[in-house]
Amino acid sequence: MPETSPLGPEAALARLLDTMARLRAPVGGCPWDQVQSFETIAPYTIEEAYEVADAIRRGDRAALLDELGDLLFQVVYHARIAEEGGSFSFADVAETIHRKMVLRHPHVFGDATVRDAASQTAAWEVQKAAERTARAETGTLAGIPEGLPALMRANKLTRRAARVGFDWPEPAAVLDKLEEEAAELRAELPEADPARLADEVGDMLFVLANLARKLDLDPExxxxxxxxxxxxxxxxxxxxxxxxxxxxxxxxxxxxxxxxxxxxxxxxxxxxx
Incomplete structure (x- = not known):
């Protein structure tokens, strides 16, 4: 088991923030860290999130401790870059998520009540829709990030569309659509046009993501x-x-x-x- 930190959470976080500031310092900092930007760090942020998930799947608590630290460092890194540019600070990040969680949990921090986890999920989605409206994000599919892994985004897109009734009635109907898409792909094979083949393969993957959703499975x-x-x-x-x-x-x-x-x-x- 790893040694327990002698520091409290506030002191440990303050030390980490100071470490990040020193790494980015124009004088005496790390040459590599000094030249990084949101764009160059973003791929590492995504990679660290996946490594956290992998440690959880493997049940490796020592690895999870390490990977959570790496992921937290990514948040600190982005916040430091933003603070240097005068946009926001780590404290702003923490306060923003705090306010969001309080707002989305009125049954905990207010007078609302929810019966169970399913009811909370429904209320959560209503609240997120209201937040999108407040940000002037209109349309059923608004707010679904384009940078998500493709299968994950397909799952989210079709879940959102299904909420307004745009969905197959049952999984068997999705299989019928998959067979239709497979036939279209087969028809394109003799021509071997890369763009058309990519389009048809994409259609098949999208339908498969739908099938997983209809079966209550995560396609990823x-x-x-x-x-x-x-x-x-x-x-x-x-x-x-x-x-x-x-x-x-x-x-x-x-x-x-x-x-x-x-x-x-x-x-x-x-x-x-």
Whole structure:
């Protein structure tokens, strides 16, 4: 277990803010940190958020501690750049989210009541819609960030559209649409026009995101699971070949497919090891 910090939260945060200021200092600071901007740091912010999620999925609390620190540092970094430019400070960031949470939880900080988590979710969405209206963001799809991962954004777009009735009645109807899109993609294969192929593949991915939503599944999580399964099974193929002194490049597709099927059967307990 990691050592418990001897500092309280206020002192620990103050020290971190001071560390960030020193890194960015024009004199005596870090040359790399001095030249960073919102735009150059943003990819690291996204990466750190994913690393937090990965530590949670793995149940690794030591890694989670480390990754949460990295993510907090990203918030401090952006706030420092903003403060240097006269836009806002870290205190402004903290106060803004505090006010937002109080506003969105009137059942905790006010006199409102909610029956359960589902009721709170509905009230949360109503409040967020009011906030979008106050920001003059009009339209059902307003406020959904374009920078989200594509499958995640597809999920959010269609959830928002479904709230106003623009949705398939049941999952089977989405499968019908998927078959329609697959036929359109197949029709484009002979021409092999990259733009048209990309358009049709995009349509299929969008429909699949819809199907996951209709089945109450997260499409990102579904694809992560498929990625992990592929990596696990392909590694199994390599290991089986290595046991015979071979590598994937030494055999043909048919032999690799046979090993792939053997790995699948092994996972289901039909073969030893």
């Amino acid at each position: 999580e579904c694809l992560r699971g498929a990625n992990a399964k592929f990596a696990r099974r392909f590694t199994g193929v390599e290991q089986r070949l290595a046991a015979r002194g071979m590598a994937p490049g030494d055999v043909g597709l048919e032999a690799m497919e046979a090993e792939w099927q053997a790995v699948k059967r092994s996972e289901k307990g039909l073969l030893p090891g």
